[in-house]
Amino acid sequence: MNSLHARYPFFEAARDAVRDADVDLSELIAAEDPAVERAHERVRRSLLEGTARSETPDAWTETQELLSYPIARILVSLLNSAPAIEKYAQAEAKTAIDRLQTDIEADDDELRSTSTVRLDRKRLLRELGLSAVIVPEPTTGPREPAWFRIDVGPYLELSSSTWREKWKLVNRELVDGQVRVERHELQKLLQKAVTNQVQAGLPFEGLENNPISDALEAELADLNRLLSQRSTVGAIDFVARELFPPCIENLLQKAENETQLIPVESFTLMAFLTGIGMDADEIVAFCDASSLDPEGIRYQIEYLKDDRGTQYPPPSCETLNTYGICHNEDEHWKQAGDPLTYYKKQVEQRRDDVTDWRETRS
Structure with missing residues (x-):
């Protein structure tokens, strides 16, 4: 070995x-x-x-x-x-x-x-x-x-x-x-x-009633909690930075200050931008003046999306808090438990007052 x-x-x-x-x-x-x-x-x-x-x-x-x-x-x-x-x-x-x-x-x-x-x-x-x-x-x-x-x-x-x-x-x-x-x-x-x-060979069969599954109960509970956090907020397809949740805005500002995002920060940001309906070219343009590498962006978008849409949106606010990303600014957890739900509610309330970023590019 x-x-x-x-x-x-x-x-x-x-x-x-x-x-x-x-x-x-x-x-x-x-x-x-x-x-x-x-x-x-x-x-x-x-x-x-x-x-x-x-x-x-x-x-x-x-x-x-x-x-x-x-x-x-x-x-x-x-x-x-x-x-x-x-x-x-x-x-x-x-x-x-x-x-x-x-x-x-x-x-x-x-x-x-x-x-x-x-x-x-x-x-x-x-x-x-x-x-x-x-x-x-x-x-x-x-x-x-x-x-x-x-x-x-x-x-x-x-x-x-x-x-x-x-x-x-x-x-x-x-x-x-x-x-x-x-x-x-x-x-x-x-x-x-x-x-x-x-x-190849995954998933293994015959594990459900195996003592191994009982021994891994705690680990499985944590991973299943992550999977259960996948958002089902539906299509948003509207880009207005002024409505972004505080944690996403903080990550954008950090990247724009030429600070390298750690993997979970980059993943969270890309998952959010993908989740609101942006494609890879739009995200590259949106993050142009930042520390984010265009090829790295494209890889993460490919990882996050398939023909059925976003597989893994941003984690919940609770999970992001454990990574020091979300700090419950303005007690926004009372409004929504994850960034996409927060943003969708903001768009529903203020859409007529803001402009889609994509319209400013044309």
Whole structure:
């Protein structure tokens, strides 16, 4: 068992390491091993913030980090929610691709100063069964290839019709059955491949009457509370900043002061803007004079939205309060328990007195 297994727990070698360790997960869970707490955090942050990273990475051993992954898969299976499984898998994949990029960019001095085992793209392609269908274009020197070619079949399987126009096959360079993609585009395709791998086999069956579900009762109660907070306020489709709830306005001002938002702050802001009916291009323009990165915005919007609309709107005011984001200014909790409901009520009361921001752009 090594650091690579802990950082990329969906690898076959990582699964083998868990099996070789001869660990009984049910006993581990019953004993409230620290890996259970990390698994709970893993799922919670995946659903709330779009990342599986720990807020306190130094608090966990490599073994605890690795074992938290199969326990997290049990937890998310017990949630009995297809959207939750999808969002969890996406967060695990995003975390893995971010780590891959860090590994690739690490220089020799950094590698010598740490015991972390480095992952390269070739190893990831092998793990995903893509070595034969994705090849780099030749480059000179040690530089990372700027372009890659991927067989058209896997390209169509990994790309999505909901992605931007440039991803459509008619807009791509296609030669000898291969699609040419830039390095950052390849990362997006690999992220989808990892998502598929993490999601494969979920949910586990036969857990409902298993003692494991009883042992995870507290963790499941917390996660189900998060899921139950999903808003059903209906379509708003009106953008008036002066009506935004105080917590959202505070986050906007913080970003406009060039302060980097922590993940839960960014997630909350993007979930709110998506929830009131803004699309990715509008949000990028709306947040233009801020510390928010356009590509980061687009990723979060894609994470938050699908054909059915917003899956995970902003958390409740109570949850935001635990993160220090909502402070119940003007006792607005008496009006609404979440940002979208608050905003909808404001729009219903004052819509005739304000102008939709989108009208000022035309």
